[in-house]
Amino acid sequence: MKKNEVKKNGFIANKYKKNKLIKNGFFTNRHNKLLKLGVILGFSISFLLGGCVNQHPDKEQASTKETVADKNSSEDGKNTTAKDNSSEDGENTTASDNSSTDWKDITADKNSSADIDINSMLEITDKYERAAVESAKEKVEKLGRNPRIIATSPATADICDKLNIDLAGVCSSTVSTIPSRYKNVKKIGTAMSPDMEIVSSVQPDWILSPSSLKSDLKPKYEAIDTEWAFLNLKSVQGMYRSIQELGIIFDREKEADSLINEFVAFYKKYKSENKTKSHPKVLILMGLPGSYIIATPNSYVGNLVELAGGENVYSDIKQEFLTVNTEDMKKKEPDIILRAAHAMPKQVIKMFNNDFKKNDIWKHFNAVKEGRVYDLSYDKFGMSATFKYKEALAELKQDFERR
Numbered sequence: 001m002k003k004n005e006v007k008k009n010g011f012i013a014n015k016y017k018k019n020k021l022i023k024n025g026f027f028t029n030r031h032n033k034l035l036k037l038g039v040i041l042g043f044s045i046s047f048l049l050g051g052c053v054n055q056h057p058d059k060e061q062a063s064t065k066e067t068v069a070d071k072n073s074s075e076d077g078k079n080t081t082a083k084d085n086s087s088e089d090g091e092n093t094t095a096s097d098n099s100s101t102d103w104k105d106i107t108a109d110k111n112s113s114a115d116i117d118i119n120s121m122l123e124i125t126d127k128y129e130r131a132a133v134e135s136a137k138e139k140v141e142k143l144g145r146n147p148r149i150i151a152t153s154p155a156t157a158d159i160c161d162k163l164n165i166d167l168a169g170v171c172s173s174t175v176s177t178i179p180s181r182y183k184n185v186k187k188i189g190t191a192m193s194p195d196m197e198i199v200s201s202v203q204p205d206w207i208l209s210p211s212s213l214k215s216d217l218k219p220k221y222e223a224i225d226t227e228w229a230f231l232n233l234k235s236v237q238g239m240y241r242s243i244q245e246l247g248i249i250f251d252r253e254k255e256a257d258s259l260i261n262e263f264v265a266f267y268k269k270y271k272s273e274n275k276t277k278s279h280p281k282v283l284i285l286m287g288l289p290g291s292y293i294i295a296t297p298n299s300y301v302g303n304l305v306e307l308a309g310g311e312n313v314y315s316d317i318k319q320e321f322l323t324v325n326t327e328d329m330k331k332k333e334p335d336i337i338l339r340a341a342h343a344m345p346k347q348v349i350k351m352f353n354n355d356f357k358k359n360d361i362w363k364h365f366n367a368v369k370e371g372r373v374y375d376l377s378y379d380k381f382g383m384s385a386t387f388k389y390k391e392a393l394a395e396l397k398q399d400f401e402r403r
Contacts, residue, residue: 122237122244122264124245133249136227137248137251139227140249146166147205147206147250148168148204149204149206150188150207150208151169151171151182152171152191152194152213153191153210154176154178154191154384155210155382155384155386156208156209156231157170157178157182158387159208159242159246160179161179161182162259162387163247163252163255163259164252164255165246165250168186168203168204169186169187169198169199170182170186170187171187171189171190171191172187172188172189172190173190188202191210191213194217196224199224206227206228206229207226207229208228208231209228209231210233211231211232211234212233212383212384213230217230229246231246233386235300235303236263236304236307236389237303239385240263243256243260267307274308274309274397277309277397277400278309279310280334280335280400281310281311281313281333281335282310282312282313282335282336282338283332283336283338283367284296284338285338285339285340285352286321286342287340287351287352288342288343288348289343289351292339292348292351293321294314294322294323295320295340296312296315296318296319296320296321296322297312297314297315298317299383300382300383301338304389304396305396307393308397309400310396310400313332313333314332326362329365330361333365334365334367335367336367336372336374337374338374339375340375340376340378341376349375356373372402374399374402376392376395380392380395
């Protein structure tokens, strides 16, 4: 990434020329010196909104280079990535290390995203962020036609469908259902491994992908002459922030506003109805065939648990996922243990059942003694935020209230 870049919340987009500006959800080319100065000043005032992309620049890179929060390192310094067991949502499960940051990380604050006013998370108030969004909008307008857009994951395709955006290319999936409006659209391969020869042949103006795949896909996108954007689908709030910005850029503000208003109304009602409920301490296990990792509030499943009023026992961790031993989990003494599958749910559930039966330490957990271990529905608790969050919250509410 070139110099003079700023990252904000929402989604991240590419610009392949000199003097770039990264804003709340995208990068854009700068065309004047005033904006260049704004980027430099922006580093001193940049902040993160709860529920949006959690960016944690390395100290030595913070002022000059783009640094994504997902650095594939576990507590012992070794890579812990589940690329081989990737989900159809196009997400890598990574025990990432976001240990250093020069910016305030609100999501790591004791006040959870569920306690922050939902409107404040979605409103674009930062002038630099707004300038970047408007710059991208101008690029689309200058095309003088409808942009040719590719959605590389089921989740991004669903968002485009809700925004009434036509696609020139879409991913294929054997697990998730792609919106029917795109059934005759060119298939460009899976979310994890799009066929770049096909992608290039489509001649896209924009490519939309989940931000968790940025490190894998960015080099491929840079090799072709196109704009690209990585959407923050690590939280419900991040998804709607991205929807808002896409609405502005692609002239779908009416559709975006409708979706956002629906979410705000739903969440305010949900929060009001559940404000007197208990807040159980929750341990979330994300299963992979043969192993599992811990999901923190900075993952999508963790975000759902937090929105539902649960207290993640690893809430003080900045990364999305981490690897810890069962002895450390026991010290946290969760009230509830939730088990989710990153992929291959049948195999993962079987693995969990065998481990809980054979690993002696599990029987000492109060949650296990009391029968408060629940397997989450695979179709509702994936790696990317989707419009099934309402059903997911309803399932969590039921789990939290079980006795």
